Amino acid sequence: MGIRAFFHKIKMGFVRLGEPSIPYVDEAKRYGNYGEDEFAYMLHRELPSCKIKRNVVISTSEGNAEIDFLVLYSKKLFAIEVKRWKGRITERDDGFVQEKKDRWTGETHKKLLRSPFKQIRRAVYLLRKQIPAKVWINTVVFFEDDELESVTAVSDDVWFARYQDLVDYISDSGETSIGVEANNFFEKCVSADYLYNDSWGKFKRCVINRDTLLFETPQGMICADRIASIRINHRWYYDELYIKLTDGSESLISLENAKIQADDNGCVSTYALCKLDYIELGRTLFQ
Numbered sequence: 141m142g143i144r145a146f147f148h149k150i151k152m153g154f155v156r157l158g159e160p161s162i163p164y165v166d167e168a169k170r171y172g173n174y175g176e177d178e179f180a181y182m183l184h185r186e187l188p189s190c191k192i193k194r195n196v197v198i199s200t201s202e203g204n205a206e207i208d209f210l211v212l213y214s215k216k217l218f219a220i221e222v223k224r225w226k227g228r229i230t231e232r233d234d235g236f237v238q239e240k241k242d243r244w245t246g247e248t249h250k251k252l253l254r255s256p257f258k259q260i261r262r263a264v265y266l267l268r269k270q271i272p273a274k275v276w277i278n279t280v281v282f283f284e285d286d287e288l289e290s291v292t293a294v295s296d297d298v299w300f301a302r303y304q305d306l307v308d309y310i311s312d313s314g315e316t317s318i319g320v321e322a323n324n325f326f327e328k329c330v331s332a333d334y335l336y337n338d339s340w341g342k343f344k345r346c347v348i349n350r351d352t353l354l355f356e357t358p359q360g361m362i363c364a365d366r367i368a369s370i371r372i373n374h375r376w377y378y379d380e381l382y383i384k385l386t387d388g389s390e391s392l393i394s395l396e397n398a399k400i401q402a403d404d405n406g407c408v409s410t411y412a413l414c415k416l417d418y419i420e421l422g423r424t425l426f427q
Contacts, residue, residue, distance in 0.1 A: 148377075156397055179222050179282070187310060191212040192211050193210045196331055197347050203262075216317070219278070219280070221279075223256050223282070225283060234255075257295055260279045260281060261297075273324070275325040278298070280299065281297065281300075333422045336419075337416060339417075350364035357393050367383060367385060369384045369418065369421065370384070381413070
């Protein structure tokens with residue numbers, strides 16, 4: 141190794157140390173993410189023929205939004221908002237009031253929460269703006285938590301607090317779209333990509349700029365359309381990328397300090413792969 145190459149590696153290592161990481165994720169968001177994981181596997185177990193897209197990203201001139209789950213089942217589309225709320229939940233005109241007892245003091249604390257009914261209706265409205273089509277989208281709110289005591293809702297919106305009730309509704313109820321319209325609409329929807337950092341348990345859901353996911357490998361150029369996920373192992377001055385392709389094959393490459401660009405609700409950020417451990421591209425789950 142030449143002296144110039146040696147000092148280049150030393151310099152690159154320090155450059156990589158100074159790269160910014162993805163933002164810290166608070167406990168509530170991590171808790172909600174774990175609940176969504178459970179929800180997806182439960183739904184597929186009960187309805188194995190359904191297709192699921194998670195964290196559907198919506199971006200329009202009128203605003204941005206996200207839908208927790210978009211489910212396609214037998215020519216029916218369901219936009220589902222999942223809430224992991226504890227205690228007693230009561231709907232009011234300005235949202236929901238949560239009453240939760242403190243496990244240490246026994247005191248009851250109240251908190252005003254945004255209405256998930258308004259949230260999912262707005263998201264579907266914007267989704268229709270983004271993808272104009274004559275398709276029916278059934279909106280559902282699902283309340284899920286072991287410590288949820290009760291839900292009182294006075295509006296006519298569809299909601300459930302038991303898995304089986306939700307499964308029965310998807311299977312037996314809901315409005316159906318004509319022909320292949322529901323499937324065509326579903327395929328046009330975009331699921332968020334997933335960035336993860338092992339060390340701090342950080343994660344981020346966003347949309348990666350596909351032009352920044354182009355890699356030269358021994359098997360030839362690999363573009364984003366062929367990538368399912370990337371596992372990243374870190375060395376002092378370079379990273380080893382284990383790229384899993386959509387056909388199940390894998391490819392291994394090494395890069396010094398590659399970066400990706402990602403869009404999160406209209407805000408574009410750059411992330412160095414040396415600060416990430418895992419990337420998963422948004423795909424249809426269990427198709």
